[in-house]
Amino acid sequence: MTKSGIIGGLLAALCVGGAAGVFAVAWRPAIAAINPPKPQSFDTSLVKRGRELAAIGNCGDCHTARGGKSFAGGVPVPTPFGTIFSTNVTPDPETGIGRWSEAAFRRAMRSGVDRDGQHLYPTFPYDHFTNVSDEDDAALYAFLMTREPVRAPVRQNQLAFPLDHRVLVAGWKLLFLHRGTYRPDSTKSAEWNRGAYLVEGLAHCGACHTPRNALGAERTSASFAGGDVDNWRAYPINAQSPSPVPWDKEALFAYLRDGSHPDHGTARGPMAQVVGNLSEVAASDVQAIAFYMADMFGAPTPDRKRQGEAALAQAKSAPAPASRANAPGGSIYAAACATCHESGRPPPYGGINLGLSTAIAGPDPRNLANIVLSGVRPVEGERSPIMPGFAASMSDAQLAALLNFLRSRFSNQPPWAGVERTVEEARRADTTFLQTFAGPRNAAAEASQRDKP
């Protein structure tokens, strides 16, 4: 609160400093309302293209409340500054975007301004969407305007003064929004550029995987160095990646496409939705994303490569029996974890050898605590991993003992600090983050809907 208070103060000062200038910077005209276009007026191939793009952009995840209608908004997004609710992007004329022209939609994507001329909060990642081409915006517009209109009034954001004044967002944009569509790098291949266009634009990977500064903007100097989202840690996906085996483009492609990789495990938490979406789009786009991201990870150093090979060799060799000296963590591991995680079956049906787990090699145990408490629920209509949750049978102390045991047994990293606190926080957030688990697929990615416009 203190932090946001200071930020609020700074923003207020910024605002008072030049009221007239601010007006010039902040004022945006409304764009005339239109009568909602008939769904039949859109070209079906454009709508289909829009469906794929919406999947890549993961639009449905933020704009569909759990158990709610697709794209009708209302999802609370907790931020350090307060809670912001996603908006209704169905073509409902009163509560959605039914009266938005394509130009209004493009302006929102490009510069975060709604049809009325109000600034949108940057929880809507227009700092990335500004890179999206006019062509792709047109396809996304066609897709959204042909969805079922849902009457769902936008919920009031919960922001403290002065952050509830949208005019402040104009100042934020001056500092952090770099307008302009993606400009290809002519020294790189077409595939690299395609990947960069998607990753930096519509797919907005950095929104979770890049740390943010005090004003909530991505720190460009720390691109892909890891961030926090919905009580999960988004791992660093650059040279700082803590994964025991270094990532390469083949592994990235398999993971993003299938949701798991034998050397890395399965994608869960908020990433589950992302890989679910990517299983439904053109393989070439996922390949391009993998190609570009492999470059962001960079080639592993010889040392890192050796460590990866050692981790793999150890995972494949017969496991050493769990040491009794580590009781009770070792006993819990032996009965609750080893039956799946030492089965040797590849994911998604077998658990990966924990020596390959990024959650255990990572800098803090938050994701591991989340997974052990809530387990991994099967996803309806999908071949997906299952893991029982242990929230009902493990106390905080027992869970902490297990996490400490796993860290010492399966990584060569130093012990984690503050495991007990992390466990408490994970337990408290349990019910909240369960809601991000295994929800129904969003409409953009439903296999049965794929061939429909």
Place this chain on the structure above:
Amino acid sequence: MMILTVNGLTHQVDAEADTPLLYVLRDDLKLNAAKFGCGLGQCGSCTVMVDGKAVQSCVTPLVLLEGKQVTTLEGLGTISEPAPIQRAFMEEQAAQCGYCIAGMMMRAQALLQSNSKPTDEEIRAELQPNLCRCGTHMRILRAVRRAARLMDTADASPANHGSTP
């Protein structure tokens, strides 16, 4: 030697700390309602209650159970005096082969103890970890709804059956 409280009785069990509860229930205590299905915590046939919460006993080592109350189906009712959940499952003929049913009843019991009037959605979501290969899901749903009604009457309140959380 481990100490274990099951259905209100305390037992001294000659087993290691990492022994799964299911093995002790079936092999040592001869409480055979909980079944071995997958042994991986993926099918739910071994479900029992620990301090009123549904827990898969095949992946629950004894070390986790110190000072906790385990309740198995045997602790809810008997053949001559079945608990509401058992009566409801019989009256709805919810069992076909019956292998999953003890686990289903235990998870349903835990649900009804914390939520006496669950919606169909809530019942489905709660029972999701328990698999039934015969396909009696609709009868199981009806049985859970019937059990909720039975428990709603004063003489068969859940507090009279099983452990209270």
